[in-house]
Amino acid sequence: MTDIIEAIERVNGVLVDLSLEAFENDWQRQWLVERGVEIISEASRHLPDDLKARNPEIPWQKVAGIGNVLRHNYENIAAAVLWKLAQADLSTLEKACRSELAAEQSRGRR
Template sequence: MKRTPAARLVDIREMIDAVAAMVENVDLRTYRKDLKLRLAVERCVEIVSEASRHISATDKAGFPAVPWPEIAAIGNKLRHEYNRVDDLIVWQVATEALPALRPTIVRLLESASPSES
């Protein structure tokens, strides 16, 4: 079943919130030591990346400060260059980039037409 753009936005918001909950009260050192946590965060980032590819160019154009190409690209890095994943970069995505992206996703969801839900 084909997922609507609004459903993809919900996926992104849910993954951002999941990552926020996972890294709450965790520091980088603890993150680096916890394989399950790293893998879970990486998977959430992959989902955000994939779902972002289904946001329309028009919607993306309304938020030119968002690094849409980089969001799409990080999923490929995690999937295809898994042996070169830098924990610090994923940590920065988890603790800085995703929280910064959330308000944009919420605004896009608020403007999504009911037929897209």
């Protein structure tokens, strides 16, 4: 879970104050975002099923599957798709992971 949170933080840091147009013209940032999404995807595959069941608002299959798309079909992934994913979709995942991590840490303190 911490890998997911860290990757999301890095993706957000790469995109801070950046417009879609600027992102589309910056292949280096696109690569960084792609790598972050790949890490998120792979890490999501290792989360326990009960955690995923507690967070049904997250499309877990799509989260896991986007990594395959990036690895095998990367030349066809539009920058706008990565942009939307980073801007609109990662915040829900980050919120769920932070909540689960806090609950896990709380249980560990008892």
